[in-house]
Amino acid sequence: MVKVSYVLQRNPMRFICNSDEMDFDDVVSAIEEEEELQPGQLYFALPLAWLKHPLQAQEMAALAVKAS
Template identity: 55%
Template sequence: MGACVSSEAAAVVAASGTAKVILPDGGLREYTRPVTAARVLGKDAARLFVCDADGMEFEGLVSAVSAHEELRPGQLYFVLPRKLLSRPLHAEELAALAVKASAALVGAVAPLVFPSGTAGEEKGRRTRSGGGKFAPDLTVIPE
């Protein structure tokens, strides 16, 4: 998972002496003192679990950090719904988590979203006055 977040976000985690936890809503919690996974979850332990970002892989099973395990400083964790526990994590889900982590770690307001389209469609124009619609000039390169 670490390779999926931006290099700037990965540097933020590595340089930190805190355990960083990405919440389901995209929020970020940092713990400067040792804390267990059970303490992070609190009353939500029945419906959520904590997982170590380094243990997440494309199509790999998602595993929970033990309730009594202390989160390590400089490490990134996710709080996820129990329905994801012990099932393969699809590429789209992992990518969405990487975007959520990057946004939380670098303080971005929203991820970049690129419209799906084909070459030859009408291209949007940028305006300097701040009004109007913005559409990037993207084209398709056939392989």
Template identity: 40%
Template structure:
């Protein structure tokens, strides 16, 4: 269980999320904003994007930054007018989870979804034609 609590903000962030620090696919996406959905799907945005652009397309959900999550506290919402930061991972969570303190099993589940989704596939929305990258 200890591996579930590892942070994606280490000096080698791509190694701790997905375990593919040396691959060119991960290096290419390190400048992308990643949004992990509850079904494990990962969207990558290579252009600037505000939180409200994501949330407006996903009613009943909110965005949170992977770096602001801690066990035993409620997950803070990313403000709608905030510009999402390249290289960061965000989670799109149901509003029903916004008042619930984050547990270790919850955090582990989210880490597994992020790791699996980033390792397998992601959606690149850098152009008007969305492409599915299989990794």
């Protein structure tokens, strides 16, 4: 299994979030660094500026395009 901390070592200006926990007009939260990423689950590595920031419609749409 890969831990979030491993991904963040290669992407220090980003945080990892679980796509299942993202909702329109809700704040984006980071997954804890010691948590293991689960196979088959969709995650995003987002800019630190988005942390604790409500997702706007255009941001959600852009992420949906990337996920498909």
